[in-house]
Amino acid sequence: MQSVTNSPKVALHEPSFTGNELAYVKECIDTGWVSSVGGYVDRFERELAEYTGARHAVVVSNGTSGLQVALQLVGVKPGEEVLIPALSFVATANAVSHCGAYPHFVDSEATTLGLDVAALSDYLDRVAESVGDVCINKRTGRRIAAVVPMHTFGHPVDMPALVELAARHRIALVEDAAESLGSWIGDRHTGRFGRCGMLSFNGNKIVTTGGGGAIITDDDALAKRAKHLTTTAKVPHAWEFFHDEVAYNYRMPNLNAALGCAQLERLGGFLGSKRKLTELYAQAFSDLPQVRLFAERQGTRANYWLQTLMLAPEVADQRDAILKATNAAGQMTRPVWNLLTTLPMYMACESMPTPVAQDLARRIINLPSSPHLTGAL
Numbered sequence: 053m054q055s056v057t058n059s060p061k062v063a064l065h066e067p068s069f070t071g072n073e074l075a076y077v078k079e080c081i082d083t084g085w086v087s088s089v090g091g092y093v094d095r096f097e098r099e100l101a102e103y104t105g106a107r108h109a110v111v112v113s114n115g116t117s118g119l120q121v122a123l124q125l126v127g128v129k130p131g132e133e134v135l136i137p138a139l140s141f142v143a144t145a146n147a148v149s150h151c152g153a154y155p156h157f158v159d160s161e162a163t164t165l166g167l168d169v170a171a172l173s174d175y176l177d178r179v180a181e182s183v184g185d186v187c188i189n190k191r192t193g194r195r196i197a198a199v200v201p202m203h204t205f206g207h208p209v210d211m212p213a214l215v216e217l218a219a220r221h222r223i224a225l226v227e228d229a230a231e232s233l234g235s236w237i238g239d240r241h242t243g244r245f246g247r248c249g250m251l252s253f254n255g256n257k258i259v260t261t262g263g264g265g266a267i268i269t270d271d272d273a274l275a276k277r278a279k280h281l282t283t284t285a286k287v288p289h290a291w292e293f294f295h296d297e298v299a300y301n302y303r304m305p306n307l308n309a310a311l312g313c314a315q316l317e318r319l320g321g322f323l324g325s326k327r328k329l330t331e332l333y334a335q336a337f338s339d340l341p342q343v344r345l346f347a348e349r350q351g352t353r354a355n356y357w358l359q360t361l362m363l364a365p366e367v368a369d370q371r372d373a374i375l376k377a378t379n380a381a382g383q384m385t386r387p388v389w390n391l392l393t394t395l396p397m398y399m400a401c402e403s404m405p406t407p408v409a410q411d412l413a414r415r416i417i418n419l420p421s422s423p424h425l426t427g428a429l
């Protein structure tokens with residue numbers, strides 16, 4: 053990737069393919085098993101389940117499609133609302149929209165960069181009411197069907213508190229764990245606190261399949277439905293083409309799963325290298341009081357997917373100058389996403405006040421984070 057004309061000298065996040073990637077992909081090509089079924093698909097699902105501790109992993113075409121299907125499977129219906137952080141990548145909101153549902157935005161918490169569970173609890177006490185088993189937004193009259201926390205740059209949200217809150221309001225919990233493969237709360241992997249979680253293997257993620265995703269769950273029936281819905285709802289048969297509902301072709305090709313298997317073998321190395329990089333950056337910035345490297349919370353283990361520099365409030369107005377200077381010098385740095393509440397298709401959606409998310413959005417700079425930067429890989 054670094055050879056592309058005009059690409060920066062130090063990229064934000066580059067994949068590393070120096071393990072078995074080529075051998076496994078070549079095997080797919082040599083045997084002809086390049087498409088929607090194959091041994092690597094089964095193996096990648098098995099190994100993802102083993103690594104995360106989930107009973108099941110169902111691999112899919114990408115994280116966005118996985119989140120859409122996950123939301124449908126926990127019962128999100130068109131016209132309902134789904135609580136998501138205002139500070140997230142656009143795909144979190146798009147997956148909600150693809151279900152015909154409406155995102156309803158939640159503020160962030162400064163120590164996790166994710167959804168603020170305490171603020172959400174106070175907010176729901178004000179704006180929502182229980183009607184039987186259903187949580188209703190009193191303003192819109194719509195059901196609040198689900199909540200989707202997202203583990204920003206691999207830093208886990210306070211999931212035990214959110215599990216309790218979601219149960220109290222009878223709201224389904226689905227995790228957007230796109231960025232957090234390798235991030236844990238205690239001995240539980242992110243993505244395993246709700247009914248199901250989604251992982252992404254996009255090219256910029258800690259483990260990549262080129263493009264791809266997975267739904268992880270302990271729920272046998274949900275996993276079976278996820279496989280069925282994402283593979284055109286074909287009823288298994290040696291030659292008959294019988295499909296029993298309108299469904300999706302969201303399958304992950306064997307070629308991509310082969311890449312995933314080889315990458316997963318190297319996840320431990322990637323995680324170690326990213327942790328080392330965090331230490332190196334923290335040291336490098338230690339005598340600059342106006343900046344701080346964002347660190348994992350006690351009791352959690354972050355994957356440090358993207359290294360995150362927090363500017364002190366008094367230098368937040370320098371953010372764009374820093375971005376400009378570093379990129380001009382060949383170091384690819386990036387701001388965090390524009391808040392989803394500011395995007396044209398989402399600005400009219402329901403939202404709680406988002407002062408913390410707005411503040412964080414002004415102060416975050418992501419630094420080059422490729423695992424090879426420490427020289428260990």
Ligand SMILES: Cc1ncc(COP(=O)(O)O)c(C=O)c1O
Nearest residue numbers: 114115116141143144230252254
């Ligand atoms: C927070 C978040 N959610 C969802 C996605 C969507 O994943 P994908 O690109 O695999 O569709 C991504 C990454 O791309 C992401 O960072």
